[in-house]
Amino acid sequence: VTREDATEDRKFRASYEDVGGLDKELQRVREMIELPLKYPEIFRHLGVDAPKGVLLYGPPGTGKTLMARAVASETNAAFLHVNGPEIINKFYGESEARLREMFETAQRRAPAIIFIDEIDAIAPKRTDVIGDVEKRVVAQLLALMDGLKNRGQVIVIGATNVPDMVDPALRRPGRFDRELSINPPDRPGRLRILKIHTRDMTTDSNIDLEKLAQITHGFVGADLAILCKEAGMNAVRRLLPQINFMSGISEEDLAGLKVSMDDF
Numbered sequence: 001v002t003r004e005d006a007t008e009d010r011k012f013r014a015s016y017e018d019v020g021g022l023d024k025e026l027q028r029v030r031e032m033i034e035l036p037l038k039y040p041e042i043f044r045h046l047g048v049d050a051p052k053g054v055l056l057y058g059p060p061g062t063g064k065t066l067m068a069r070a071v072a073s074e075t076n077a078a079f080l081h082v083n084g085p086e087i088i089n090k091f092y093g094e095s096e097a098r099l100r101e102m103f104e105t106a107q108r109r110a111p112a113i114i115f116i117d118e119i120d121a122i123a124p125k126r127t128d129v130i131g132d133v134e135k136r137v138v139a140q141l142l143a144l145m146d147g148l149k150n151r152g153q154v155i156v157i158g159a160t161n162v163p164d165m166v167d168p169a170l171r172r173p174g175r176f177d178r179e180l181s182i183n184p185p186d187r188p189g190r191l192r193i194l195k196i197h198t199r200d201m202t203t204d205s206n207i208d209l210e211k212l213a214q215i216t217h218g219f220v221g222a223d224l225a226i227l228c229k230e231a232g233m234n235a236v237r238r239l240l241p242q243i244n245f246m247s248g249i250s251e252e253d254l255a256g257l258k259v260s261m262d263d264f
């Protein structure tokens, strides 16, 4: 384990409790990933193929990364994060080598989850006009996935906002053969997420999370997380002159943020 990997793991720790409004999706992810990671012998015994790859798709900020991190943490699996555009651009010329290293590290540290964010950047449809780099990187990724031994012990999770843009070759059996759509939260989902992001905050009794959930239609998890953080910062600014630790975050602190209190 290199120091870099170890730091990554700590930075990416999350629990199932941190994921709101995605109960069904989380359950599916757990079945697809947690069970084979934990009980590979049962899959072998039953002759059931554990997935090698799972594709999560949906709008940005809905919790795809968070879910992947949570499954890794909860199963004590190593978590290796690959950013699609970064591997193409930042490591220009060494993209394939970086990918190979990732897979090698994952196999060495199995059980492991390789998370490829914005996978459409490295595996766009080959019929689209794409450069040589992308072509080589897709081919390398496919070869690495085909070559994965220890089914179930190394699982690749790909995330994308544009599933239709992903090379169909990637979605064949033995590659990313399970897919799950992660949608923006409904009202109860938003309430769960708001509760998660305010659970460690001190809030005044006039804060009504139910109402807030109602008027934040269209907000994804990431938006709600920012909303809570910004309200918290407003409270800091308001309270700092008096340093009054008896007060908490209040409705005033929410006013002026993306949500207008007129909506109440």
Ligand code: ATP
Pocket (backbone or CB within 6 Å): 018, 019, 020, 021, 022, 059, 060, 061, 062, 063, 064, 065, 066, 067, 117, 159, 160, 161, 193, 196, 220, 221, 222, 223, 225
């Ligand atoms: P992207 O496609 O932009 O990478 P994503 O779907 O991977 O987005 P995350 O990176 O998981 O989204 O979300 C960003 C942050 O927003 C999370 O770290 C978390 O704080 C918050 N968040 C998003 N979705 C949820 C959720 N369902 N429950 C709780 N928090 C969430």
